[in-house]
Amino acid sequence: MSNIAGKVVILTGASSGIGEATAKVLASKGAKLVLAARREERLVQLQREIRNNGGHAIIKPTDVTSHTQMEDLAEYVLSEFEKIDVLINNAGSMPQAFLFKKKVDEWDNMIDVNIKGVLYAIAAVLPSMREQKSGHILNLSSVAGHNIYPGGTVYCGTKHAVTAISEGLRQEEAMSGTNIRVTNISPGAVSSELLETTSDPESKAGLDEFYKSAIDADHIARAIAFAIEQPSDVAINEMIIRPTVQVG
Numbered sequence: 001m002s003n004i005a006g007k008v009v010i011l012t013g014a015s016s017g018i019g020e021a022t023a024k025v026l027a028s029k030g031a032k033l034v035l036a037a038r039r040e041e042r043l044v045q046l047q048r049e050i051r052n053n054g055g056h057a058i059i060k061p062t063d064v065t066s067h068t069q070m071e072d073l074a075e076y077v078l079s080e081f082e083k084i085d086v087l088i089n090n091a092g093s094m095p096q097a098f099l100f101k102k103k104v105d106e107w108d109n110m111i112d113v114n115i116k117g118v119l120y121a122i123a124a125v126l127p128s129m130r131e132q133k134s135g136h137i138l139n140l141s142s143v144a145g146h147n148i149y150p151g152g153t154v155y156c157g158t159k160h161a162v163t164a165i166s167e168g169l170r171q172e173e174a175m176s177g178t179n180i181r182v183t184n185i186s187p188g189a190v191s192s193e194l195l196e197t198t199s200d201p202e203s204k205a206g207l208d209e210f211y212k213s214a215i216d217a218d219h220i221a222r223a224i225a226f227a228i229e230q231p232s233d234v235a236i237n238e239m240i241i242r243p244t245v246q247v248g
Contacts (some may be wrong), residue, residue: 058167093109141159188215
């Protein structure tokens, strides 16, 4: 039996890309999935596919930038399953542009989704995980959370923040003896809809070229599953996953 079987998993950003691929992989291993994203129609479609393949999934349309909605999501899951075993903070935004172009609205959105969304989700699940003295929080950072490059300054800043939040949370829970595991996962170029969030033509052209070597989202999904299915006394804290040919 997989160590994933029967675990209650909240997955944000579940409607496409890494989130959708992760939902399918974890469902195949027996997880009880709670799929969260803003696009309800995509969640319904994914839920139907998982159930048709014998998996277990419920949905909850949720905007991670809303503290209230994240709290409501956690309460809903506890009312349905009486526990939360795993949180996967996958929702993200990745518009790229040089700072002088002043894409302020895009900066605000990235900060709201990539940083506040992660914090709101952690805050929503942490009390119940600490009470049950078990749990696993996985945050999707990025290679950009370790490197910095021109045009990605704000995005890199948000993903560096996710990396720092993950490590701070890991240390806090380790010293508290709560048995809560924390994993920071940093993908490189991965095929997803994130590319379409860039409005700047110059940056978009560069990204399109860079992402020609992108790997499939399923590869990240399998890495997420690997981290979750380790024995409870083992924590995979950091994973950086690039295409073999990616340099930066």
